[in-house]
Amino acid sequence: xxxxxxxSKVSALNETFSKAKFAIVxxxxxxxxxxxxxxxxxxxxxxxxxxxxxxxxxxLAVQGTDYEVLSEYFTGTTAVTVSFExxxxxxxxxxxxxxxxxxxxxxxxxxxxxxxxxxxVSALSxxxxxxxxxxxxxxxxxxxxxxxxxxxxxxxxxxxxxxxxVKEQKEN
Numbered sequence: 040x041x042x043x044x045x046x047s048k049v050s051a052l053n054e055t056f057s058k059a060k061f062a063i064v065x066x067x068x069x070x071x072x073x074x075x076x077x078x079x080x081x082x083x084x085x086x087x088x089x090x091x092x093x094x095x096x097x098x099l100a101v102q103g104t105d106y107e108v109l110s111e112y113f114t115g116t117t118a119v120t121v122s123f124e125x126x127x128x129x130x131x132x133x134x135x136x137x138x139x140x141x142x143x144x145x146x147x148x149x150x151x152x153x154x155x156x157x158x159x160v161s162a163l164s165x166x167x168x169x170x171x172x173x174x175x176x177x178x179x180x181x182x183x184x185x186x187x188x189x190x191x192x193x194x195x196x197x198x199x200x201x202x203x204x205v206k207e208q209k210e211n
Contacts, residue, residue: 045096052092052100061126062106062149063133063160067091068116069142078136078143082120085128089120105152112146125169126150134164 040048056062067075075089082089092100094113101107109119122129130148137143148155148163155163167175 048092049096049099052090052096053102053104055090055121056101056104056106059106059121059123060150061087061122061129062109063120063129064109064112064146064148065089065118065120065133065137066116066144066146067118067142070140074140074142078132081132081136082129085122085132086124087120087122087129087132089118091116091118106149108152108154109147109149127163127166127168130160130164131168134161 070078079089094115094117097113097117097119098110101110120129120133133143133145137145145157145160147157148160150163
């Protein structure tokens with residue numbers, strides 16, 4: 040790779056890291072191309088993508104970003120997954136893929152400038168996704184007025200039941 044190609048690659052990687060909200064560093068040694076493509080498709084569904092680059096280029100690219108803390112993990116065969124949205128989806132996709140394909144080993148991750156271990160990424164993958172949390176919140180918010188309406192309608196309903204019982208008693 041020529042010097043200007045390296046500079047453009049570093050620039051593109053730096054721009055990616057600058058926009059990313061979450062990054063995971065993994066070792067992909069032993070994965071077949073078809074398996075890596077399957078992982079790419081799975082990550083794309085979660086608004087994330089995986090990129091393979093030389094460690095020296097990655098170290099240069101993370102300088103001046105929140106992901107500079109990952110520099111020490113750029114050793115061996117390195118694949119970096121970046122997410123621009125919710126960190127839970129890509130973490131789930133990578134953790135599930137790592138269960139099926141032992142060749143993929145998660146080294147670490149970075150979220151909001153702090154380093155996460157592989158165990159932290161595994162724990163993050165078990166959390167509900169953002170849409171699931173929003174649905175739960177909406178359900179909770181809807182439950183309060185619904186419960187209030189049920190309580191308030193209970194008094195007239197009880198009163199009507201009493202009136203019905205009195206009516207039946209007088210008819211007999």
